[in-house]
Amino acid sequence: FNHRPTFTNLVLVLGAASSGGLVAYADSNSDDVVGKPQGPPKKKIVVLGTGWGGTTFLRNLDSRLYDVQVISPRNYFAFTPLLPSVTCGTVEPRSVVEPIRRILEKKGGDIKFWEAECFKIDSANKKIHCRSNIGTNLDGNGEFLVDYDYLVIAVGARSNTFNTPGVEENCFFLKEVEDAQKIRRNVMDCFERASLPYLDEEERKKNLHFVVVGGGPTGVEFAAELHDFVTEDLSKLYPSIQHLVKISLIEAADHILTMFDKRITEFAEDKFGRDGIDVKTGYKVVKVAKDAITMQNPATGDIAVPYGMAVWSTGIGTRPFISEFMKQIGQGKRRVLATDEWLRVRECDGVYAVGDCATINQRRVMDDISEIFRVADKDNSGTLTVKEIQDVLDDIYVRYPQVELYLKSRQMNGIADLVRTAKGDAEKESVELNIEEFKKALSLVDSQVASQQGQYLARCFNKMKDAEENPEGPIRIRGEGRHRFRPFRYRHLGQFAPLGGEQTAAQLPGDWISIGHSTQWLWYSVYATKQISWRTRALVISDWSRRFIFGRDSSCI
Ligand code: FAD
Structure with missing residues (x-):
């Protein structure tokens, strides 16, 4: 074995797997064997996930204090708020991602990263079971075990279909970078299909009917992006069919953007009305077949509408292996991992959870x-x-x-x-x-809490040793006894809803509402500032400039 922090560090142990087969063991301490002073071993932190929660935790952690291993099926961080812009080519996919190894390298510590997914947490024995998507071990199944002293679960959530028939098979989702790329390709496919010579008018219309299910911020932003793409770019390229394009936004509640102030909701509904986006509130989608989407409304009953492409954006649900873990630790009836105010998973020693997997839907x-x-x-x-x-x-x-x-x-x-x-x-x-x-x-x-939680938790870990040596820490803010750290406090920093046509709505702290073109410029500046690196910042700004000058790219690649 070489002693570099790579995947080849896997030491094979016999009989460690519950299956009884050969299971690779990720031994992060093997570096210490050669040529390094043998101090007391550092405590092992394993971080699951390289999204908002996991990455913010890692960026703020003093990695010299711990032996840190990161496990995630994707080797990059994705700036999710710009994913709707990726669906129509306003921003390129590579501009919104930063390789995790680059982030870790900047920290200078000795953090290991394994591109794999965790499929089981064994909190009784402080082990996690992982499976590599790319490599394999001698047994051929790519599985390995990792020990931890502290486990930080930041695996996010998956799209929630609410078990609606046909959604999984026929809808597109907007959760990952790959989803946004798929949507972009399919929008162009719909236009090319509708342009083929042998189609009648009805078939062309069907292909150009884009349905967005879910009137939350993601669905609304996608509908707005698509409308801009069609009116600003595609209408010039497909002049003979542009009048057949229809965008529908379906929402089960009485209004779209229900989590925003009423003024924003009203402005958004009016604007979409003027833009010709068909907003259907009070309709619940009950089935998605290959050719038609069925929705229900108490007044009209079931209506089946033909569609060319449907994007499902109705919220998030628990990842299956987290549901299993919750059953294991007696949280089976909950929808997300229950933590205390210090983000510790209840009844689980050394396990912490941040972000969407611990945040209510x-x-x-x-x-x-x-x-x-x-x-x-x-x-x-x-x-x-x-x-x-x-x-x-x-x-x-x-x-x-x-x-x-x-x-x-x-x-x-x-x-x-x-x-x-x-x-x-x-x-x-x-x-x-x-x-x-x-x-x-x-x-x-x-609202969004993952990154604030990641930052808070990293600070707690940075002070952990200090706190152990000086147990008389600050008095707990409320309740009995003392605790080493102040509880997590969420600071609401406001939220944006881009509505297309260079207009954005913002609800900022203090219930301050701002809507219009100037808010769009605020949006540009906030998102440029919030980029994770100068590289992505430069790429995103250059994508925006490219779009202003040349328009969006409509090739089907
Ligand atoms: P994520 O960021 O989703 O990260 C989860 C990580 O876990 C990923 O790296 C994933 O690969 C990894 N993972 C998954 N399964 C496993 C496994 N089995 N083992 C190990 N690792 C695993 N929030 C806002 O505040 N403002 C916005 O404008 C905004 N816009 C959004 C737009 C879109 C299109 C989307 C989808 C979300 C948006 N959000 C926004 C929500 C925000 O992205 C989430 O709240 C945030 O990403 C949650 O962070 P997280 O760390 O919990 O999960």
Whole structure:
């Protein structure tokens, strides 16, 4: 074996696998054997995932203090907020990704990376089971085991189909860079197919009907990007069929962008109306066949609509191996890993979870909260008293301990704070609360947290040794006893919704709303600043400039 930190470091052990076969063992300490001072062994941190949570953790961790191994099926970090721009060629795929090894190299420490996926966590024995997608071991199955002292789970989530028939087979998703590339190719295929000589008008129309399911920020941004692509670029290249293009946006709730302020929702719906994007709210997609998408509305019943391409963007769900792990540790009834305020997975020694795998899915929570409200609002008045709100909250906390955690992390500790946030005044006990406003206040709890959690956790790990040597750490903020670290606190930094035509809506801290062309420039500056490296920053800015000068590329490659 060579002693470099590469995949060839795998030491084979017999009988370590539960299957009884030969299983490779990733032994990260084998470097220490030759030519290095033999101090006390460093504690092993294993990080699962190279997305927002995992990468931010690694960038902030003092990697000299630990023996760090990173495992992820993709060897890069992807800047997800720009994925909708990749679907139409506004930005190129390589401009939004940064190789993980480049990020690790910049840290200068001795961090190992294995391109593989974890398929089982054995928290009782502090081992994880992994499988390489590219290589193989002597047994041919590419499986290996990794030990840990601390495990940081940052594996994100998968697209959620809510078990709707036909979605998996017939829809495109927008979660990964590959998804965005597939969408880009397929949009062009639809245009080329619709241009073929032997098609009648109906078939051309069908091929050019683009359906986006899900009126959240991703679905809305994709619909807007596609509309810009069609009007600014493709209409010139396909003049004979451009009038047949139709974009439909289907949303089950009464409005799109429900997590945004009402002013933004209204502006977006009006703008899409003017642009000719067919926004269908109150429709639930129940089936997606090869040629037609079936949706349901209480007034109209089932409607089947022919389509050329459908993009499914209705939210996220738990990865199967995380569901298995949750069953193993008694969290089987939950939808995400439950952590405490220090991001430790409950009942699991040395295991931490950050990002989407530990964050509640807003759509589900809102559905449940609506249901709880419906039950609590016995007189159907649309308002609840403080006492009723307390009961509702208790019910929500039982179902979603994470909601309580996030309310705390936003320093919203009880009814009074919620009432203040929802009503914008400081009245306390006597106030009655409008349900819609209350839901809006609660909806703020599920924004992007992965990178803030990654940063927080890295800082805790950096101070861990100090804290062990000085156990009388800071007094816990609330509750009994002392704790070594302050609990995680989420800071809401606002959110954007690009709406096409160089217009963006933004909801910034303090409920500050900004909509229009100037906000689009704010969007450009924020996303240019937030890039993970100067390389991606330069690439993204040059892509934007290229698009302004030459338009988007329409080749099917
Ligand atoms: P991810 O970033 O998804 O990373 C998960 C990592 O785990 C990946 O590296 C993956 O390869 C790896 N992994 C998966 N399975 C395994 C396994 N079995 N073993 C090991 N590793 C595994 N949020 C915002 O705040 N603002 C936005 O504008 C915004 N826009 C978005 C646009 C799109 C199109 C999408 C899809 C998401 C957007 N989000 C946005 C949400 C944001 O991307 C997520 O909240 C964030 O990525 C969550 O970070 P994470 O680390 O939990 O997961």
